[in-house]
Amino acid sequence: MPGLEEKLEELREEYSKTRYNKATNKHLGILRKKIAKIRKELSEKKGGGGIGFAVKKNGDATVALVGFPNAGKSSFLGMVTDAESKVADYAFTTVTVVPGMLEHHGANIQILDVPGLIEGASVGKGGGRKIVSVIRVADLIVFMIDITAPIQLYKLLDELYSLDVRINIKRPNIRIEKLKAGGINLEPNKHNVPDKRSVAEILNEYKIFNANVIFYQNATAEDVSDVLDETITYIDAIVLLNKIDTVDKAYAEGIRKELEKTSKMKVVGISAAKATNLEEAKDAIFYKLDLMRIYLKPKLGKPDMEKPLILKNGNTVLQAAKVLHSKHASSLKYAYVTGKSVKFENQRVGKDHELKDQDIITLIYEK
Ligand SMILES: Nc1nc2c(ncn2[C@@H]2O[C@H](COP(=O)(O)OP(=O)(O)OP(=O)(O)O)[C@@H](O)[C@H]2O)c(=O)[nH]1
Ligand SMILES: [Mg+2]
Incomplete structure (x- = not known):
């Protein structure tokens, strides 16, 4: 007897092959009902089964590094973070999630090295489900793709789609x-x-x-x-195209552009081994996470340009105050802002003013 996941797969295939019209409408409705039922059973099973990783969120944001075995995930993690993930020339070196902390533009970004996702992992083996449990806690997926096998990206995207992960779209x-x-x-x-x-x-x-x-x-x-x-999990993603040192430069750029065009994702060519383009990779991660740096300035004195407050783009003055010290936030009156979100230097703004990356702010509280 086929397992629930195989059955779900079959139903999904039938659903996607059935064209919508008046005659098939009822049949599609029945299929949807069956799919919903199995999904529910699966998620209940998941809850009780105790599989999945216990990953704690740490830092300002969390990134899941996803790729085929041998793509270079651990090498990249080793280069950009303080983690000591084992690097070896064979598949499945990484059997558990290895976290590392990347410090970039003043933000602490936790990177989780997720074990190699392989084709068909979602079918039967449960491996795919484990990976989804990691992705669920992340704010961004970074796909690590070996430039000699760009097809890996599409295999991963298919796999994740069938695991109910939706990439770069909103609910x-x-x-x-x-x-x-x-x-x-x-x-x-x-x-x-x-x-x-x-x-x-x-x-x-x-x-x-x-x-x-x-x-x-x-x-x-x-x-x-x-x-x-x-x-269903909704998450943003970018692609790192690794091992560009192994191919011709023009060829690498051709593949990068092609992947960017067909996947509609940001693609950065890198070499984890030769430390090429790692700054670009870090920037791409930072910007896709939609973070902003807010510098704090005391009323009299210079702003602290070393340790910015890390907030989500579009956050307000009040949200900055809450992150800073939630207890005092209720007594916030207004703020002075210099930067991209205002017209003038030291412009006075209200609590609901939306900040922009690299704004310098002075918070004024009631006495
Ligand atoms: N030439 C070249 N080799 C690389 C590069 N990055 C990684 N490698 C090599 O590729 C092999 C696999 O690298 P890992 O970092 O262990 O790959 P992984 O994705 O963590 O693999 P798993 O843990 O098995 O999933 C190692 O031999 C690395 O030295 C690169 O940019 N260029
Ligand atoms: Mg590894």
Whole structure:
């Protein structure tokens, strides 16, 4: 008898091969229902099974380094962090997650060296699920790809897709407001949305019979189903194309550009062994994490340019105060800001002012 994961795989394949039309709509609904049921069983099994790594989040952000065995993950980690991950010329050197801390632009970025993800790991063996448990705690995936085998990237992307990991896309912006009565109502807000019957069918699978479904984007039936499915992981990613020292320079650049175009991801060519382009790689990680450096300046005196406060892009003055010392945040009155988020030097701004990377701020509290 096939296991749950194989069954899920079969259903998914059938689902993706079935074209949507009036005649197949009902069949698709049944397939979705079956898929949802197996997913639920799997996630319950996962919870009780105790597999997966106990990884603690540390530092300002966490990155999962994902790649085939031998791609150079441990070598890269060794070059950019203080971890002493074992480097060897054979597969599966790394059997557990090795964390290292990368310090860049004043941010402490935890990097997790995830064991080699191999084709079919999600099917049966459970290996893929372990990797997803690491990815779930991360803020960013860094794919480590051997330049002599760029196809690895597509194999990893396929594998992760089938493990319900969605790369570089946002959770569909659809709000489902549960109601006591009144059935299912759609609020399309001028977007292209699926018909009411298919939406109701999906919601019913999740035992929702009365709800307002509010769309903030064009959406398919699958998007509605994704919003309800808490087992889906959304995460950003970039690619490091390693071992460029082993090929011709122009060839390396050709492959890099090609991968960037077809995958729509940022791709940086590096050599972990020869320490080539590592600064570019660190920058790419920093920027994709969407972090910003905020320098603090006392009212009288110079700003501290050594140790910035690390915040998420778009954070406000109030959020800066909270990170700094949450107890005093409630007595914050306003701030003086110099930098990209303001027009003038030492411009006075309110608590809700959004900061930009490298702003210098002075927080003013009530006495
Ligand atoms: N020429 C060259 N060799 C490299 C480079 N980076 C890593 N290697 C070699 O590739 C082999 C594998 O490197 P690792 O860093 O152990 O690879 P890994 O991805 O951690 O492998 P697993 O732990 O098995 O998943 C070692 O022999 C490294 O010396 C590089 O940039 N250029
Ligand atoms: Mg390794």
